[in-house]
Every structure is written in C-alpha cells, then in structure tokens.
Amino acid sequence: MKDLRKDLVLSKFSHIYIERDAKNHPNTRKIISKFKDATCIEIDHYKEVFCRGNQSIILQKESPKLILATKKDNFIYKGSEMCEDFGNLHFYYTSTIMNCFYNCEYCYLQGMYPSANIVIFVNIEDIFRKVEELLKSHSIYLCISYETDLLAFEGITSFVSKWIDFARKNDNLKIELRTKSGNFKAIENIKPLDNFILAWTLSHDEIIKKYEIGTPSLETRLKSINNAIKKGWKIRICFDPILYIKDWKKYYGNCIEETFKSIKLKNIYDVSIGVFRISKDYLKRVQKIRPHSKILAYPFECQSGICSYPKRYTKEMIEYVYNEVSKYIPEEKIYV
Amino acid sequence: MIYITTAMYCEAKPFIKYLNLKRDNSIKKFQVFKNEQFVLIISGTGVISSSIATTYLLTEFNSKPSDTFINIGICGGKNKGLDKGEVVLCNKIIHHDTKRTYYSDIIFKHPFREGSLETFSNVVNKDMFSTIKGDIVDMEGAGTFKAASIFLPPHRIYCIKIVSDFLDSESLTKEEISKLLENKVPLISKWIKEIEDAYSLSYKIFTDEEEKVLEIVTKNLKLTITMEYKLRELAKYYKIHSKDLIEVIKPFLNITSKTKKEGKDYFERLKKRLSPF
Numbered sequence: 001m002k003d004l005r006k007d008l009v010l011s012k013f014s015h016i017y018i019e020r021d022a023k024n025h026p027n028t029r030k031i032i033s034k035f036k037d038a039t040c041i042e043i044d045h046y047k048e049v050f051c052r053g054n055q056s057i058i059l060q061k062e063s064p065k066l067i068l069a070t071k072k073d074n075f076i077y078k079g080s081e082m083c084e085d086f087g088n089l090h091f092y093y094t095s096t097i098m099n100c101f102y103n104c105e106y107c108y109l110q111g112m113y114p115s116a117n118i119v120i121f122v123n124i125e126d127i128f129r130k131v132e133e134l135l136k137s138h139s140i141y142l143c144i145s146y147e148t149d150l151l152a153f154e155g156i157t158s159f160v161s162k163w164i165d166f167a168r169k170n171d172n173l174k175i176e177l178r179t180k181s182g183n184f185k186a187i188e189n190i191k192p193l194d195n196f197i198l199a200w201t202l203s204h205d206e207i208i209k210k211y212e213i214g215t216p217s218l219e220t221r222l223k224s225i226n227n228a229i230k231k232g233w234k235i236r237i238c239f240d241p242i243l244y245i246k247d248w249k250k251y252y253g254n255c256i257e258e259t260f261k262s263i264k265l266k267n268i269y270d271v272s273i274g275v276f277r278i279s280k281d282y283l284k285r286v287q288k289i290r291p292h293s294k295i296l297a298y299p300f301e302c303q304s305g306i307c308s309y310p311k312r313y314t315k316e317m318i319e320y321v322y323n324e325v326s327k328y329i330p331e332e333k334i335y336v
Numbered sequence: 337m338i339y340i341t342t343a344m345y346c347e348a349k350p351f352i353k354y355l356n357l358k359r360d361n362s363i364k365k366f367q368v369f370k371n372e373q374f375v376l377i378i379s380g381t382g383v384i385s386s387s388i389a390t391t392y393l394l395t396e397f398n399s400k401p402s403d404t405f406i407n408i409g410i411c412g413g414k415n416k417g418l419d420k421g422e423v424v425l426c427n428k429i430i431h432h433d434t435k436r437t438y439y440s441d442i443i444f445k446h447p448f449r450e451g452s453l454e455t456f457s458n459v460v461n462k463d464m465f466s467t468i469k470g471d472i473v474d475m476e477g478a479g480t481f482k483a484a485s486i487f488l489p490p491h492r493i494y495c496i497k498i499v500s501d502f503l504d505s506e507s508l509t510k511e512e513i514s515k516l517l518e519n520k521v522p523l524i525s526k527w528i529k530e531i532e533d534a535y536s537l538s539y540k541i542f543t544d545e546e547e548k549v550l551e552i553v554t555k556n557l558k559l560t561i562t563m564e565y566k567l568r569e570l571a572k573y574y575k576i577h578s579k580d581l582i583e584v585i586k587p588f589l590n591i592t593s594k595t596k597k598e599g600k601d602y603f604e605r606l607k608k609r610l611s612p613f
Binding site: 009010014015043052053054055059060063244291294 | 401427428437439441442443444445450452485488489490491530531534539541566569570572573576577612
C-alpha cells in the first residue's frame with residue numbers, strides 16, 4: 001500500500017455494529033463496556049455490514065470494526081481435510097469469532113471472508129448446547145480457534161475461560177486452542193485441564209516482522225508457552241505454515257533451535273508441521289487483495305483444489321523441519 | 337477523482353464557487369460542473385432522480401474503484417440534540433420504503449458528527465415522527481448510495497448532510513440553503529481532499545515496457561494461453577523479488593520459434609531463468 005497516512009486512520013474498533021437480537025445479551029453488554037468511546041450502530045443482521053460488496057480488506061485491517069451478532073445455525077463444522085486431526089476420529093471445529101486483528105500476509109481468512117471486520121457471536125451458550133448434543137453420541141476433538149485467534153481476544157470476550165469451564169464439565173471433549181498470542185496471562189489463574197491443548201504457532205522473528213504483522217515476537221510467544229508449561233498445561237507447537245522463502249532453512253532451523261532451547265520439553269504434548277497450503281479459490285482472492293505479496297505471488301501448484309509448493313520443495317521443507325524437531329522431540333509426537 | 341451529487345443547484349452553488357468548478361457544456365441531460373479533481377452533478381430531488389444521476393456520473397466519467405463519491409445536501413433533523421447547520425456524516429442509511437440499509441466504511445478520522453440517515457420518497461413532517469428510525473431524514477441518500485455501491489467500495493462512498501430544519505416544515509429559501517452550506521464547504525472540502533490523497537493502492541505490477549516485452553515474447557515464441565499465463569505468473573514473482581525482469585527476458589526477445597516444439601523448448605528455458613531462487 002502506498003501513502004496510507006496512519007494519522008488519518010481511526011483506532012481499532014472505533015465502531016461497533018450490534019445486531020438487534022444481540023443487543024441485550026450479557027456478553028454484548030460486557031464487550032461494549034470495554035469500548036466506551038466507540039460509536040455503536042444497530043443492525044438487523046451481521047451480513048448487512050460483513051458481506052457488503054467491494055470491501056477493502058487491506059484498509060479495514062488498519063481500522064477493523066467489531067460486529068456483535070448471534071449465531072443462528074452452523075454451530076459446529078466437520079474438520080477440514082487440510083487440517084491435521086492428530087489421530088482423533090471425530091474432528092470438528094467451531095467459530096465463535098470470525099476474523100482476527102493480526103494481519104498475517106498469508107492468512108486464508110482474507111480469501112474466505114469478504115471483510116476484515118471482526119464478528120463476535122455473543123451467544124456462545126448455544127454452541128455449547130450443540131456440542132453437548134454431539135457428545136451424547138461420541139467423544140469429540142474440537143478446534144475452537146481456527147478462524148480467529150481466540151486467546152488474543154480474551155481480554156474482550158473471555159471466551160477461552162468459558163471454553164475451559166465447558167471442557168472441565170465434559171471429559172469426552174478434547175479442545176485445541178490455536179494461537180500466536182502472548183496473552184497467556186489472561187488465563188494463567190485457571191486450573192489446567194487434561195482435555196484442553198494450548199497450541200502455539202511459531203515462526204522466526206524475520207518472518208514475524210515481514211509476514212505476520214501485529215503478532216507478538218517469538219520471544220513473547222515462548223514466554224507465554226513457558227508460563228503455560230509451568231502451570232501444567234498441555235502444549236502443542238505448530239511450525240505451520242512453513243513458507244518457501246529465501247534462506248528458509250536458516251530461518252526455520254534457528255526458530256526450532258531457539259524454541260526447544262528455551263522451553264521445557266516435558267509438557268510438550270506434540271508438534272505439528274505443515275507447509276503453506278490454501279484452497280485455489282481463496283488463493284485467487286488473496287492474490288488479488290495483495291498483488292505485491294512476495295509469498296503469495298509464488299507460482300503454486302494446484303491439486304484437487306488445494307494449492308501449495310511443488311512436491312519436491314514441500315518434501316524438502318517437511319523433511320528438514322521434521323529432522324530438526326526430532327532432535328528434541330520423540331518422533332511419535334511429531335505430526336506432519 | 338472525487339464525485340459529488342447534490343439534489344439542488346442551491347446546494348451545489350457554494351461548492352462550485354469554493355472549488356472553482358466550471359460547467360461542462362457538452363453534457364445536456366444534467367448540470368455537471370468540474371475541475372481537475374472534482375466532478376459535481378445536480379441530480380434533482382428524490383431517490384430515483386439521485387440514483388439515475390449517480391449512475392450517469394460514475395459511468396460517464398469512467399469511475400475507478402480508487403475514486404471517492406459523496407452525496408451532499410440538506411436534511412431534516414429528528415434528534416433535538418442536533419444543531420441547525422450541523423454537518424452529519426452518515427454511518428447508516430435506511431431506505432424508508434424498502435427498509436434496506438447501507439453502510440459507509442468509516443475508516444478515516446473526520447471532524448463531523450455521525451448519525452443515521454433515513455431516506456423518504458416524500459417530504460417528511462412532524463406527523464411522521466413516530467415512523468422515523470434515522471437521526472436525520474432526506475430524499476436522496478439511499479438512492480445515491482445504492483447506485484454508487486455498484487461502482488465503488490464502501491470506504492469511498494459517503495453521505496454528508498447539513499441539518500436545515502427539525503421537520504417543522506420551515507421553508508427555507510434557496511439563498512438560505514446556500515448560505516447554510518457555504519460556511520461548511522471549506523471543512524467538508526478539506527476532509528474530502530485529505531482522504532482522497534491518503535490512500536492509493538497500486539495494483540499494477542508490470543511497467544509499460546515490461547508489458548511490451550512480455551507481449552513480444554509471447555507472440556514470437558507462439559505461446560499458448562496456458563503458457564502465457566504461466567509466463568506472467570513467473571514474471572510477476574521474479575519482478576516482485578526486485579529483480580530486473582527486462583534483463584532476464586532480453587535474450588529471448590529476438591528469438592522467433594518456427595514450430596510449436598521449438599516454442600515449447602524456448603519456453604522451458606525461459607521458465608528456468610524466471611524460476612524462484
């Protein structure tokens with residue numbers, strides 16, 4: 001982007017759009033109370049704002065707005081084939097928040113949603129009810145932070161705490177919370193759970209600076225991980241997505257070394273490794289949104305609607321990262 | 337380019353004067369005034385007239401997604417907290433007849449009060465007070481917004497209204513309307529120019545020279561559509577990594593392939609030169 005004068009841009013969440021149905025929900029009142037200067041605008045349905053045509057995701061990332069809504073259907077989804085199920089039979093995910101205030105250049109959400117504004121579904125209790133129904137038939141592995149970074153929003157929503165409470169009451173539910181946040185302190189006083197995995201995505205600081213704008217440094221993420229380990233939480237480390245960039249070996253090698261030299265290994269539940277991959281449709285949209293992106297301009301190969309690096313590069317990257325990780329972590333704990 | 341619509345000449349007059357706009361006499365269907373940065377059209381009163389004029393303006397002048405559109409005019413205030421002459425930037429626009437709603441993307445700081453606008457098909461008076469949902473009312477906003485939405489993104493479409501009355505059927509003369517707007521024109525114009533200059537996204541990757549070179553190579557090597565797509569994809573990647581695209585393609589500029597197979601061989605060599613790392 002050229003010439004965007006930052007002093008002209010309104011602060012994040014300067015405006016909060018509130019669905020009429022969500023207006024009186026206790027979570028709505030709690031969230032609004034945190035943004036005393038925000039302009040609140042009543043809407044009938046979140047899609048009136050979220051799904052407008054021709055929105056500029058790049059500009060909205062500079063000043064994202066909050067949209068408070070109630071989820072009426074699609075409370076829970078079957079896990080995507082593009083995501084690792086870690087050997088769990090009944091793999092699902094759910095979205096209590098759509099979008100994230102981090103600005104990762106490679107993020108598939110830019111291709112998935114028509115807007116960078118953030119939708120919070122305040123009626124989390126309806127999602128709990130749906131999960132409880134499913135739990136009557138079988139145990140569930142549920143990812144709750146795929147389409148957002150739930151821990152980064154904890155100060156606003158307290159949804160992570162609510163999910164932990166819910167998981168505590170349901171032994172046959174295993175939850176994964178994925179994050180890049182350094183906000184473990186928001187839940188540090190909560191007693192850890194065996195069926196709740198805190199999963200941190202890690203990258204080298206050069207990659208964070210260039211491509212994961214607004215996210216905490218590697219050091220901050222590692223501090224959070226160490227604090228979580230001290231408290232007894234199960235930790236998953238994710239080197240995913242691995243990007244095929246110049247000197248990738250150096251970056252990922254250093255990142256893995258720094259990671260495992262600075263955290264205690266005993267509470268590492270497992271490690272996940274994956275190269276950058278994205279659906280063909282999303283890639284087209286993301287490339288249009290960020291025409292000058294060095295990582296998105298790569299001439300990807302597409303197979304069965306999924307685009308990624310050529311097989312030989314994918315293999316080379318996975319093997320390298322796997323070998324580096326296996327210096328510290330037993331192979332049975334490494335998922336590719 | 338900045339496009340402005342007003343319903344009446346008396347609303348346009350202060351802008352024409354302040355921005356030094358000149359009448360475009362080649363346009364006979366509407367009164368259009370312009371300079372190098374602004375084009376202003378007088379739409380006439382009502383939702384339909386305003387949407388027709390907006391569509392005409394943005395089509396006739398080949399608007400681009402990077403342009404800005406603003407509907408400016410007087411409005412009635414429902415909310416007594418508003419002052420006469422106050423400028424309102426509309427963050428929600430309700431079309432009273434259809435109940436459809438429209439929203440500007442308010443990304444930039446502004447010096448105005450924000451409020452919701454409700455657009456009616458007829459003049460609104462105090463008897464209709466209980467049916468009004470907006471903070472202010474007019475007869476054009478929703479029409480212009482819907483029409484402009486076809487051409488421009490929501491962060492480039494704004495309705496700016498100046499409160500002229502409080503539904504008390506106070507009839508203002510044309511001179512009074514112009515006077516009411518006149519005081520606000522410098523503030524509104526300054527803000528519009530500021531946000532117009534503040535963001536310009538460039539989607540162009542190749543220079544004209546690079547485009548020409550790619551065209552020559554595609555033609556000379558008799559590349560298929562798929563091969564041409566691949567060439568442009570690799571060339572874009574090469575260029576984005578700050579490398580000299582012309583230099584790498586130069587050796588292929590004077591090659592003409594006689595057969596498909598020859599073209600294919602040359603294309604493979606070119607691909608290798610452009611391949612990442």
